Amino acid sequence: MSKADTADEGAALSWQSKQRRVVTVYVPLICFVIILLFPFYWMTITAIKPNAEMFDYKTYSPFWVVSPTLANINKLLFETSYPRWLFNTMLIAVCATVISLVASVLAAYAIQRLRFKGSAYVGLAIYIAYLVPPSILFIPLASMVFKLGLFDSPFALILTYPTFLIPFCTWLLIGYFKSIPYELEECALIDGASRLQILRRITLPLAVPGLISAGIFSFTLSWNEFIYALAFISSSENKTVPVAILTELVQGDVYQWGSLMAGSLLGSLPVAIFYSFFVDYYVSSLTGAVKE
Amino acid sequence: MATVDIRDVRKNFGSTAILHGVSVGIEDGEFVVLVGPSGCGKSTLLRMIAGLENITGGQVSIGDRVVNDVPPKDRDIAMVFQNYALYPHMTVRDNMAFSMTLAKAPKEVIETEVTRAARILGLEKLLDRFPRQLSGGQRQRVAMGRAIVRHPQVFLFDEPLSNLDAKLRVQMRAEIKDLHQRLKTTTIYVTHDQIEAMTMADKIVVMHGGHVEQIGAPLELYDRPANAFVAGFIGSPAMNLLPGTVQGGAFQPDGGGARWPLPAGAQATEGLRVTYGFRPEHLRLAPDGLPLTITLIEPTGSETQVTGRSGEALVVGAFRERITARVGEAIHVLPDTAQAHLFHGETGKRLNA
Ligand SMILES: Nc1ncnc2c1ncn2[C@@H]1O[C@H](COP(=O)(O)OP(=O)(O)OP(=O)(O)O)[C@@H](O)[C@H]1O
Ligand SMILES: [Mg+2]
Secondary structure, eight states, X not given: OHHHHHHHHHHHHHHHHHXXXXXXXXXXXXXXXXXXXXXXXXXXXXXXXOHHHHTOTTTSOTTOOSSOOSHHHHHHHHHSSHHHHHHHHHHHHHHHXXXXXXXXXXXXXXXXXXXXXXXXXXXXXXXXXXXXXXXXXXXXXXXXXXXXXXXXXXXXXXXXXXXXXXXXXXXXXXXXXXXXXXXXXXXXXXXXXXXXXXXXXIIHHHTHHHHHHHHHHHHHHHHHOOHHHHHHOOSXXXXXXXXXXXHHSEETTEEOHHHHHHXXXXXXXXXXXXXXXXXXXXXXXXXXXXXX | OOOEEEEEEXXXXXXXXXXXXXEEEEOTXXXXXXXXXXXXXXXXXXXXXXXXXXXXXXXXXXXXXXOTTSOGGGSOEEEEOTTTTOOTTSOHHHHHHHHHHHTTOOHHHHHHHHHHHXXXXXXXXXXXXXXXXXXXXXXXXXHHHHHHTTOOSEEEEESTTTTSOHHHHHHHHHHHHHHHHHHOOEEEEEESOHHHHHHHOSEEEEEETTEEEEEEOHHHHHHSXXXXXXXXXXXXXXXXXXXXXXXXXXXXXTTOOOOEEOOTTBOOOTTOEEEEEEOGGGEEEEEEEEEEEEEEEEEOSSOEEEEEEETTEEEEEEESSOOOOOTTSEEEXXXXXXXXXXXXXXXXXXXXX
């Protein structure tokens, strides 16, 4: 009797825990996924919708597309300077990322490993610099950009993006360098390596996950950046994707929804691809996973 | 191969003094073990010899060159770290070859040296593995291999065995000693394990609180410890050290109980506070001896360890005879006065010759 009781209880418990799992894990997870992916879905179907379907909610469901078309994408690629904008964005993002990474590696290494006088304060100061909002920083930056004659050139952005990229990357890399045993460097020092050799042959190879996450971070931020790109670039052929689709594809109060969405979609693809390659590294380095 | 001379070396971290004037002379080809409790400054001293810490005061020479201001790579030393510090992203071969690659040695030389070291350490089959694919003992060997390939003047080891299990530790102990006998390279070895020190060293340096307590051959330290600290630190089971006073030409332990005969040649005035020391194996059964109330009996087969109380004092004895008495009963014992020690109560200095 009592045996049967406990068996029942066990079954009840397992049923409960299964149910609980569904309620606490899967339902919220599914909600998140739907909420997060819905804009992408909307973007995609709008990009391939013919105009007739887009504006006629009565006859066509807004959540579905009946006769998909490539007209919007075609128009975007061949009737606007979209390829040019994409190239600008790519160029600026890559250059800003490279500059930021090189600067941050050197800064982080110096702060974490050389331990010069006041290195802790320098580290703190760099981090505080990251907390200054770009919308405040862009006023002094604008006057510098004008003085240097960089206005409306890609350099205006390539040189200003590092102002917010370097602090974060440095901070991230300091944490990453910290997780690499100092003994390795001491050992290399005895083995006869110079500081730069240690950095190049020991520390950097071990910090690859950290470098990748700093790289992803810089690349995405530069890719999506809006305020500086809007303020420092005026001519159409120098614009970046986020600014261009908003300023060039909205004519007066006419929103070319199809091309707009196609532009956003194509614009977010490179970042998504970039992420999907390195997402494991990104997570592991942000959570400070130390490896042997 | 070279001598190492450490003369009145001091180290401060900020305003805290860690080493207060350490002097050790090391002969060419000698195996010297620095031993002492945790935090006594052994690693700090070793790292100063390696050039990883700067020297606050005093002088370190390797061979006949003062190396105080010589960077680590020019000191011609090799160091094995406690966690081995193998480069995780390099194979065993590359780990061992790293120093030679940096020195731009020719490929054939690197190949011969790595092969030689691998053969000495039995690592031939593991050369293309990464450190994460090795066991603790194998990593340990790779770390040594990395040291060997450089033919350094001096080997430095910082607790290289402390991450291994007990059995492997005994095995690696023998291997390191064997290696030293083959290569005859001057070696400085840090450990906090006195058994490691006793079994491996030509010469032991006992350190405590940033001072050298005694320097000598293992058995010298065992037989004639210079002070109460060394007496208590060297030897297992530990020496009995009883605090008390000299009274009527004998030793009176604190808390009463029978008086113990003074060690042979002890120079102690009446009433002096002293510490009386003797090793467990130097206690023998004697019908006319001091009564010892047994609190614990531990037979190991070859001998029997007995813990007992004489007055307030707890005393450990190790006897070859089988003990038939039980816990709570008394046996009568006497220390071998030729092997007993007397230390000054305050300074801890040895009082008998
Ligand atoms: N970088 C440092 N800054 C300040 N104090 C330090 C530093 N390195 C070591 N110390 C101090 O110096 C003392 C000696 O340290 P050391 O590492 O030499 O001890 P040890 O004898 O090797 O001990 P263990 O057996 O635990 O390794 C310790 O009290 C330690 O706190
Ligand atoms: Mg240590």
